Amino acid sequence: MNEPTIVPTPVPLTPAASTPPASITVSERKQARRENWKLIARRPGFVIGSVILFVWIVCAIGGDRITPNDPLHAGLVANNLKPGTTYNGVKLWLGSDTSGRDILSRIMAGARDVLSVAPPAAVLGVLGGTVFGLLMGYYRGILDQILSRIIEALLSLPTLLIGLLAVTVFGKSNTVVIIVVAVLFTPIVARTVRAAVLAESDLDYVTSARLRGESSGFIMFREILPNVSGPIIVELTVRIGYAVFTVATLSFLGAGPPPPSPDWGAQVSESYHIMSAGIWWPTIFPAIAIASLVIAVNLIADAVQSVFEA
Amino acid sequence: MTMTPTAPVKTAALSIEDLEVAYTVRGIPRAVLRGVSFSVAPGEAYGLVGESGCGKSTTAYAALRYLPRNGTITAGRVLVAGEDVTNMTTTELQHFRATEASMVYQDPQSAMNPSVRIGRQVVEAFTLLGQPKKQAEESALQALRKVRIASPESVMERYPFQLSGGMQQRVVIAMALACNPKLLVLDEPTTGLDATVEAEVLDLVRTLRTESDAAILMIAHNLGIIRGMCDRVGVMYAGKVVEEGPCEQVFDSPQHPYTVGLLKSLPRHGIRKSQGALATIPGILPLIGTDLPTCVYVDRCPLADELCHTVIPPVVAVGDDGLRFTRCHHPDRIPEIIDDAPYVDIEMLAPLEGREGVLELSHVSKTFRQKGSGIPALVDVELSLGEGETLGIVGESGSGKSTLAKTMLGIESADDGGDLSLHGHPLPPATSKRSSEDKRSMQMIFQNPDSALNRSWSVRRILLRSVRKLTGITGDAANDRVEKLAAHLRLTPRHLDLKPRQLSGGLKQRVAIARAFAGDPRIVVCDEPTSALDVSVQAAILNLLADLQAENKTSYVFITHDMGVVRYLADRIAVLYLGRIQEIGLTDDVFIGPHHPYTEALLSAVPSVDGETKVRIRLDGEIPSPANPPSGCVFHPRCPRVIPGVCEVTEPALVEVSPNHSMRCHIPIEELRRLQSSGISPHAEAAPLEPEPLQE
């Protein structure tokens, strides 16, 4: 084995660890940050992810104004036409589904369903998790103990099952899905934030704030929160990816928007049973759409993580 | 390159020749070592000193060709017993490390595999040498005995975390000595250990030296340790050895301006703040990779002139024995910067009587609750702090010195039954219950400024918030006060708009001090405020604290483990052991004696850069857990002057043995004076270490 690869840094002698004079550092630091961003922007993963995400965002905003055909028009063409067929002058790049709708148009329009649910759910979940995480990490003690137990219990369930149960109980709607996913993410985010806050509140600047008589709210939100923003931003990007994952799976399992909707998960769910008959395109194209979106979001999240955890 | 006047290469156990090492940071290789050359003869101990970032550790690791992932040797050679380490193959390097060279590290706890028993880790060092398992086990037992571990069988059964720091380091040393190395590298082997434990480990290394002919390369930031352990020393600055020679000569008559600066910034020879400020080195160590075309020290050197900025300084031999050199254009002008004027004894602080007591603690105890049992961290502390006075608090880890500070400040609430009073009025135990005036009056300076300053706030915001919160001043007046405060602490307006991470360690600590002084406090608790800083920066901070105190008549509670620092700054000293004040008195009384036996041991454990010879007091065993303190006098199991039948039965009271000097000891003061002035060590030979029982 090549020796240096298993060799750790015996002395942390990066410029950041030494004590540089302020005059040099300001420019060095800014430069370093700029270089870091440049490094991410140059990462192929980030570029690919951004391009894919951009395409889906355009589709979501454009909706049926930019789709080649009406995504909801059943019987537009014959059923189950192969990709690339032209039918009555309508070119079907990705074929037609069991109701004779244009799959390409449905996939483009379906971007809106997932993108209007997943990001808000992730944002809400991260907000909730941040508040709980701050409270638990800062106050510790009995509150932390109780909430930690509850969180562990919540985490002990597959997110999907609870989601299914909740959608069954509260009914199917975008709002319900957003809230359910947000609630499911809250404990996960809370755990991450709590760990960061625990480490942070052991630092002496928190003691110093107490010594000058700051309130707990001030210490949590003004002193500690800015210092845990890195993990929170990382968590947000990661959570958006998981939200897409969860929302798509929920609609596949029948807890998504009702039938005519061009939702991707619903499309897969409607058509997978005819795959065995060789009609694969109504299933596989929406499946690829889902995969491309989650992978894109995760590639971006990965790049963001590499900056904030550097 | 010039040949350095060192021992001939052929016989050297370690010879480093014009070694250059660079670390690649953000794609750019940055020079760390800029041509290091020295050699160590078999059986010789060579020390490398210098402030953090000078490259001493990199040199040590490069000697065993162990560099971080981004480090490369860009030029030069490393010869160990004549073999060039820099061009060995991987297999050769393994063999070399297994049989020729070993290393002992800072932080022994993390240097051992946490999930493998000690026995297996030590045995492994011997099986590597080709010994069969049975024989290797026997060798391991012997190796542990060699490092004075009394019951090696039981130690072998333990995991690293079940041993104390001193024991852990003994085990690491035993592993390092397994192959009977030609070269032993010690990298800050006692940093992080308590003073008395450090003394024991150093004693052990000293003894082992007589039993082996390994060459030793020792890295330490503590000059006293190097003086006590090494034959020769190299002083490193910015990746170069700027001066080299026998320890006594280098430390007693330095010949390089940097060495002079380093030595002068130490509080030595019992100097006190009343006798003058400490010398400081202006400027700051250059960053790695900085272009330093001529003398590496030129930007900070008081002797620098045109020549120094244009021509690389020559290696100038000092004396005729060929053992000393300095890299300086002007070694003849060194006397100019050595200020030999004797310190003038200005006024000593008047004794406590007649001065107003600002803070009084009576019968203050603090018990931590853990799993239903109480752990006494402070027991019945009686203290009084006068106006403008500095009370030094010393003691090893677990002595309760930080708890004492936190209890004063109300970060920890004192147990019921004790009283705190400030300016004569009672002080509630918890900060949150104290008035804003009380909070303003008592502030704190922390050990680590990185932790003490909010890294997402600018310096201005940090100071402004404290000014507003502590003084109630708002608006422009608050801004003005911030600027005045900053100017007073020698921070420029430009610094105010920076974030802490953009400042050097010394500047950060200035910001932390400015924050503590934002509301004109009456008492500032300083918790090891300079122990994370290099000595030249430490000197500047100590000077600043002394100035601020002289101006504002602020009282300091100064917690430290550095006896030199506390002697310089403190008017009175309290010595803590297991949460109890063992001795308290004026600084000179505590230092000159007669001392409490524990103080005596602490003082004699200090490695001195001046090489003063004194009787070493060795302590047996480890500091007991505060959860389970010994009976009678808590110090009796380790006390070299213990009176059997008395000390383990009753705890002595804290009694005044002379004016303003109290002690907790059964031995009468006159007896202590006689014992301690006789200069006879209380015991001839330290007993081998028994591992302390596992904490269940």
Add this chain to the structure above:
Amino acid sequence: MVRYLIKRLLLAVLTLWILATIVFVMVNLLPGNVGRQILGPFAPPSEVTKFNHAIGTDRPLISQYGHALKNLATLDFGTSYQFNKPVNDLVRPAMFRSGKLAVLALLITVPLGIVAGTIAARRRDKFADRFIVTTGLAASSTPEFVTAAIISWLFTIELRWGHVFADPPAGTSVIGQVRYLIFPAFALVIVYFGYIARMTRAGVIAAMESDYTRTAVMKGLSARKVMMKHVMRNALGPTISVVGVQVGYLFGGILGVELIFNYHGLGSVLQAAIGKHDLPVLQGAVLSIGVIYMLATLAADLLIAWLNPRVLAQVKR
């Protein structure tokens, strides 16, 4: 060790209790009349009342809650509304079938993930590392049903390497069953491989950068011995813990895979129960998965404690 085990078991019981409470609260938030929902809008009101009485939804909540806890303690979840059969008779066989699929997936994915993660760590920042990390990320971020759909199409429909319907006929030998289950398992393997590989990589890198690894290298041990004797033992803690947690997630992701491959495990039981508001079945399935998750994390924690003696020592203190 015994003390640690007891402590850990108590925690598990506590967690299960909280879980049962959450499920109970959620189920009782279900709007409307259970009997009406089950029996449909045309059932006579007397029948609905009778039904509600029979299943106990007309009892006070606290008594129902007590009943739910008793069910949990005895692992007996009552009677299914839709089939009028004991829940356990429905859930247990389904669980067993899903379990087979899950175990097969774990048997493949755990060693694969650990090996890949270790390779990535040792080839850090080189091509192999980038490749493993990026494909792992892409694979683990894709929902199971999507992966399953693509695999089903590619391997069982286009290439005809496996069975489109993963249910093996009764009496199929173990090897034969594996042949049926291999592609659905493969879908799960792809998803969970990424997590395990990433976690292993992080653990191995941390261990390789530790001081004790430095000590081992400086002792002169060969790179292989350093890895085997010093790095791996300390590196696998987080991985084991992730595997434990993932057993729970696996039972979520498995639903989509089962549906795509027409495999009659928990997925179809749950889907039917949700459609019919069959609450006892839902509760039984969810809590059974909770129990499995508890056992898996417990096993993971014990394994970690065995590998790392410090964990045990901390409990003792």
